[in-house]
Amino acid sequence: MSVQPWGEAGSGHPPGKRPTGGWQPAPAVSPQAAMRAGHADRDRTLDVLKAAFAEGRLSVQEYEQRHEAVAASQTYGQLAALVADLPSGPMTAPPAVVATPVPATFMAVPPPRARPTNVLAVVSLVASLVGLSAPAVVVGHIARSEIRRRDMDGDWAAVLGLVVGYLGCAFWTLLILIGIA
Structure with missing residues (x-):
């Protein structure tokens, strides 16, 4: 029978420490x-x-x-x-x-914030549909500039106002040229 240096002979337990019965977890380092x-x-x-x-x-x-x-x-x-x-x-x-930081892939998607619609973009669209082509083009360019600078919605209205405004300007220019000829 060998004697363990840290406990009682043959017991496998430290001196004065006997198991009390039942399951006991092993002591952990951390x-x-x-x-x-x-x-x-x-x-x-x-x-x-x-x-x-x-x-x-x-x-x-x-x-x-x-x-x-x-x-x-x-x-x-x-x-x-x-x-x-x-x-x-x-x-x-x-x-x-x-x-460790959480990768952006697993971050919750923030809810989209409500962006205000640029009023000048709507004015450009309405002016071009009414037939005021030159003012629609001028206001459309101003609206697109403000939309980019202030991060606003309404770019679609400004672009549509510009397209219809330029088409109206081309139409009126063509009419004037035909009238002169």
């Missing part, structure tokens, strides 16, 4: 080590093992043993122990503890 691991954590650990095997850091037997142990692991601490001697390992803390 609070995160006792946290339960998920499938994604096991997958990351397997990726580390695969990389170590591919780099020649593990033999076939070591890789197979550790691969089986990963499937049986239930906590972060167990997973970390399997890759502790390798250059990289699984996260030792859950993602909430690690202070």
Whole structure:
């Protein structure tokens, strides 16, 4: 019978400490080590093992043993122990503890803000439809300038007012030229 340096002979427990019965969790090095691991954590650990095997850091037997142990692991601490001697390992803390910023892809989309419609754009559209082509063109250009500068809605109305206004100017110019000839 051998005597363990830290406990009573053959008991496997520290002096004066006897199990009280029932299931007791193993003491963890850190609070995160006792946290339960998920499938994604096991997958990351397997990726580390695969990389170590591919780099020649593990033999076939070591890789197979550790691969089986990963499937049986239930906590972060167990997973970390399997890759502790390798250059990289699984996260030792859950993602909430690690202070990494959330990628913009996963951020919530802010609700669209209401942008005011430019009044001059509407005036340009109405003037061009009424037949006031020259004023419609002038007001349309002013409206587009304000829309860009102030980030407003109504660009469609300003552009439509400009198109119809230019067509009206061309029509009246053609009529005048035909009348002169």
